Amino acid sequence: MRNHRIVIIPGDNIGPELMEAAIDVLEAAQKGGGDFKINMETHQAGAAYYTEYGIPISPETVEACRSADSVLKGPVGDPAVRTPDGIEAGLLGGVLRSGLDLFANVRPIKLYPGVTSPLRGFEPGGIDYVVVRENTEGLYASRGKGVGGPNAMADTMIMTRPGVERIVRFAFELAQIREGAPSDGVSRVTCVEKSNVLRSFVFFRDIFLEIAKEYPAIEAETIYPDAAAQALVMNPGHYDVMVMENFLGDILSDLGGGTIGGLGMCPGGNIGDDYAYFEPVHGSAPDIAGQGTANPMSQILSAAMMLHHIGEVAASRRIEATVWKVLENGDIHFDERGRAVQGTKRVTEAIINRLGDS
Ligand code: IPM
Ligand code: MN
Secondary structure, three states: OEEEEEEEEOOOOOHHHHHHHHHHHHHHHHHOOOOEEEEEEEOOOOHHHHHHHOOOOOHHHHHHHHHOOEEEEOOOOOOOOEOOOOOEOOOOHHHHHHOOOOOEEEEEEEOOOOOOOOOOOOOOOOOEEEEEEEOOOEHHHHOOOOEEEOOEEEOOOEOOHHHHHHHHHHHHHHHHHOOOOOOOOOOEEEEEOOOOOOHHHHHHHHHHHHHHOOOOOOEEEEEOHHHHHHHHHHOHHHOOEEEEOHHHHHHHHHHHHHOOOOHHHOEEEEEOOOOEEEEEOOOOOHHHOOOOOOOOHHHHHHHHHHHHHOOOHHHHHHHHHHHHHHHHOOOOOEOOOOOEOOOHHHHHHHHHHHHOOO
């Protein structure tokens, strides 16, 4: 029996509802044939925690994240809870992403069956790429450090050679184990960069092209972010793995989410050499909290990504295949805004009921 110790951070607003769904699915997955046991330990962190204790996460919880085998986190933050300088107070990116050096933010964008995409003419699986967002530098390295005064403000974008090299390598390694772009089956890494304007992006691009030579079997290309925003709407089937600076990845991963039924379908992983945590791409949606209509897919698919990361590949695939199946069969469906019209619980039950058959 393989034992895994997992830290659970339910998060704010819809976070706990989503987490309940993901935990139920994880428990069903380990019952159904998995030769493993997940020992979960719940920790509170985020905006509600900040309101109570004045910090978004305790040092003990950060330590628990380091010592655990992995971490499953719900959405945190609340636009109403801010620090005196106006920034959202309950966010954990600075502490966990930079603090644990989780340099790769991995965001799969995949069109599942039965999900309404605002784009016409795409079959299930016809959009299937991964945004690999650099997670520790770029523009957000300036998080909370902007300088200036009442008449001007500046935030600085930083790119370092080791930082760019490792994220680019991560993207090529990922492309090696994927099956290529849906439209032509070609394994491809696309670097998004604005080298026509900013020197930092010339630097990013040059390193990308240098590392690309180490992977001759994978097609390497570059695109400007403005063109990429158009291409991800007009020709998303062309993409396999995309690698980019932090701020660009933040924007384009949400754009991608918009093409596959919304962020409710978007899981994410924050991965470093020593630690990792998994979370939905979206925020904590205070407007629908407590209604039981939040789409738990992003959290459930994040749990599947986590299982894959800790080596429980079969169980991870089983969850993903089951999600595919319940959507294909029409067991569950979402409204045009991506909400689980039959309720969060019904989605979870449908997955658990079919988890045994796959
Ligand atoms: C995300 C979020 C965060 C980010 C915010 C809440 C700081 O938008 O995970 O994409 O920008 O990284
Ligand atoms: Mn974002």
